Amino acid sequence: MTDKNNLSPVERIKTNSNGLRGTLKESLLDDFTGAIREDDQTLIKFHGMYQQDDRDRREERVSKKLEWLYSYMIRLRLPGGFLTSEQWAGLHEIAENHSTGVIKITTRQTIQLHGILKSHVKPTIRDFNLQHLDSIAACGDVNRNVTCTSNPSESPLHQEIYELAGKISEMCLPKTKSYYDLWIDDELAIDRKTEEDPLYQDRYLPRKLKIGIAIPPNNDVDVFINDIALIAIIENDKIVGYNIAVGGGLGATHGNDATYARLASLLGFVDTEEKVLKAVYEIITVQRDFGNRSDRKLSRLKYTIDKLGIEGYRSEVEKRCGFTFEPAREFKFEQRKDRYGWVQNHEGKWFYTVFVEHGRILDIDGYPLKSGLLKIAETGNVNFRFTCNQNLILSDILEKDKAEIENLLKEHGISTYTDEVSALRKNSVACVALNTCSLALAEGQRYLPVLVTKIEPVLEKYGLQNEDITIRMTGCPNGCGRSPNAEIGLVGTAYGKYNLHIGGDRLGMRLNTKFKENIGEEEILETLDELFGIYSEGRHSEETFGDFSYRYLQTIK
Ligand code: HEM
Ligand code: SF4
Secondary structure (H helix, E strand, C coil), rough: CCCCCHCEEEEEEEECCCCCCCCCCHHHHHCCCCCCHHHHHHHHHHCCCCEEEEEHHHHHHHHCCCCCCCEEECCCEEEECEEEEHHHHHHCCCCHHCCCCEEEEECCCCCEEEEEEEHHHHHHHHHHCCCCCCCCCCCCCCCCCEEEEECCCCCCCCHHHHHHHHHHHHCCCCCCHHHHHHHCCCCCCCCHHCCCCCCCCCCCCCCCCCCEEECCCCCCCCCCHCCEEEEEEEEECEEEEEEEECCCCCCCCCCCCCCCCCEEEEEEEEECCCHHHHHHHHHHHHHHHHCCCCCCCCCHHHHHHHHHHHHHHHHHHHHHHHHCEEEECCCCCCEECCCCCEEEECCEEEEECCHHHEEEEEEEEEEEEHHHHHHHHHCCCEEECCCCCCEEEEEEECCHHHHHHHHHHHHHCHHHHHHCCHHHHHHHCCEECCCCCCCCCCCCCCCHHHHHHHHHHHHHHHHCCCCCCEEEECCCCCCCCCCHHCCCEEEEEEECEEEEEEECCCCCCCCEECCCCCEEEHHHHHHHHHHHHHHHHHCCCCCCHHHHHHHHHCCCC
């Protein structure tokens, strides 16, 4: 499947990179530009960063004969999405000192900061390091941030999968020490022998790889969108093993029918943690060896699965593992949304889930969310956990400390806001898109809040305002906001235009289908008005909008 004489240019950059160093040192020292050299733009991703520019200011900059306003996005590696209150306070300060100030919770349970100028990149990473945080492998052709069911109040088993997420993340870290060499300590003497990398070798993976772990009945991680999906199988309140599914991935390219969104397919069941780790490792080596390295649009693990067939992929993994998979076991997901507000866990500790619209933590007029969270962190009595729905859980609060946190939440309008926003808004996800994402064709997180405000009265008209309908928007078909896996998906095609997808299920087990192409706001609202009307009249009892639209799509075929 890979033509060795026709490797994509990124393959050369990786293998010639001297352990992902490239000429990053020289690029950083070059004061004449805010950008870095072209090859280094590929390599910097493996260190958790993207070079970006402010797309809103391109015209102005060009008219002044200035180069684009370049800056960097840095994403943390936070398996399972957890920070202590000290780390949150540290992050708050780092965001103030080096970035736009907005702390952004991502759809993969981590945090990223935007707008970091080249001269601030190294100081930012050094400051992260002081907080025991890193951004290694948060982007690039490697395993990315490992996600896991986020709400510890869901089950006493959470700690076990949170630890597994950490172990997988460690196991899949690149062995090169270039991160420390480049960003932390220039003088570090590195024994290159310790950099030999049996997993990634010098080629790394053909493309990015994502791993998620879910504890049924909660699928808040949207586990089937991952290249490798682990589903904990619970018997008598104990994890007895994991179903492993492979080949999820939501990205596609407009106009390229060879590309598609796909949910992971079940490979089988393994019982011990040792076997899970081995299986994950070998699933990755098979993708490393068989994945497409010629065409990056066809290089995700999902395409390798569809080339080898699930049986073929399984037998290659089993051969490398030295054991076989058992047939997948029964499991059932019952919900995917976050549990907003207060919940108490099995140990009597309290958890408060804050609704954060599209994960953007900042102070705005009348809603000082960011300042409020800093005050809460300063009590030292909470931990911060992030969900794949871009929300925040203030966690592990003792009974004696609850009132203090409750007061701070009220004082800063946080609990009132979380209580009052509509069901649709609470179930909305959007990707970053404009102004920083170079791939965005349309708005994402800046526009979905506005559109939701316009959809809310339409739902009310049909008495549907309390329905937990999932709506997700992405500025392009790459699917970072998981738009293909929503009941209503909006996928940017051009500025102000979207493809409207419907028919996905509420639990993340069935992708949606394109219903209308390239439409603007007016037509989106008209179409939804019509669909909500038919839904309110013709739904079966308890039928979700997603299931109804799926049924509706079959009738109009
Ligand atoms: C070809 C496929 C993809 C490409 C080229 C791509 C590229 C990008 C880029 C450039 C950004 C940075 C946006 C910014 O910060 O300004 C981004 C953000 C992000 N992407 Fe992707 N992406 C792809 C698919 C996906 C998929 C399928 C997922 C997960 C379902 C995903 C998860 C994320 C996350 C979590 C962020 C962080 C921001 C957020 O939460 O919106 N990406 N991606
Ligand atoms: S979905 Fe597209 S527009 Fe949105 S962040 Fe991902 S790459 Fe950018």
